[in-house]
Amino acid sequence: MRIDPASLSPGRRYFLMISCIIPRPIAWVSTLNEDGSHNLAPFSFFNAFSATPPILGIGFAPHEDKGEKDTLRNLRRSGELTVSMATVPMAERLVETSADLPYGTDEAAAAGVELQASELVGPPRVADSPVSFECTVWELKALGDAGSVLLLAEVKLLHIQDTLFNYYGVVDPYKFDALARLGGISYGGLGERFDLRSGGG
Template sequence: MRLDFAALGAAEAYRWMTATVTPRPIAWVSTRSADGVDNLAPFSFFQVVCDAPPTLMLSIGARADGGEKDTLRNLRERGELVIQLVSMAQADAMNATAAGFPHGVSEFERCGVAAMPSERVAPPRVAGAAVAFECALASIQPYPEERPSHHLVFAEALLAHIDDAALGDARHIDPAKLDLIGRLGGSAYATTRDVFHLKRPG
């Protein structure tokens, strides 16, 4: 098969890209609006991009109506976020928060997701999340610049909360205990429990 992306519409390009670049980690992002409404939304266009300073990146597309998603709006207003990683135990709750709720609705409240205070930022974090990064907004970059369809968000990690139950020892995570999920194509997901090791060449 050969795909010429110049001949594909955006929806078809999305379908092929997301079905092949897998598994993708999921950023479950909490933000707070200027009015104090807490938002919670998942994004699978997400990755680590830098370790000095420790920085995460997510890509936020537009709403179905073409408007900005609340996550992006809240980041412009307050510049803070918490990025949670999603465990198998929280998969259904994460999926519920992906619904297109109207602006001003808190997914924490509407979807019954328990919250707890953060230490360095205003947005709350998800109670029971295996990993949560409290972050400060570093930058928002529209892409493509001349006619953006997405906005790349760079977030500097200030503080991480890691569930002790996910540790193999004092310095290492046990992937099986962490039990995260990743996004595949369509409605399919994968877990991090199936693990093998390769030693890098010297």
């Protein structure tokens, strides 16, 4: 089937796109609200885009009613965030924090997610996430004129659980029970893993 994306409604385009590009990692993003309270929400338009400098990217869709999402609003003001990697056992709590609550509501507290203070930035990170990043905003770029925004964030500090490291000094994918978002309401673990030697990279 050939599909012209311009022929689709925004909703259909969204659900079709997110069902095609899988699996996607999930960034659990913490920012500070204007009064210093916490905001936590998951984002799966997410990946790493550069190691030098260490840059993560996250895509924000506009909110249906209230324009910019609270996370984006906080980033514009404070320029700081943490990104905690989600694991399979965290899935239900993570989805709970995507609830559309009024600005200033602490989603972490509402979903029973424990937060831990960061070292370099104001927003705390998810306490039991095995991998998390303290970041600052590198760039916020509008994508078109319908309210979509790409965040590029620079990693200032990595926190990695000691037990995750393998012989090569990197995170062992066999120990990191990372959560993947699939299309619609589907999620998954990493399933079968295998090793292949490559020329580099």
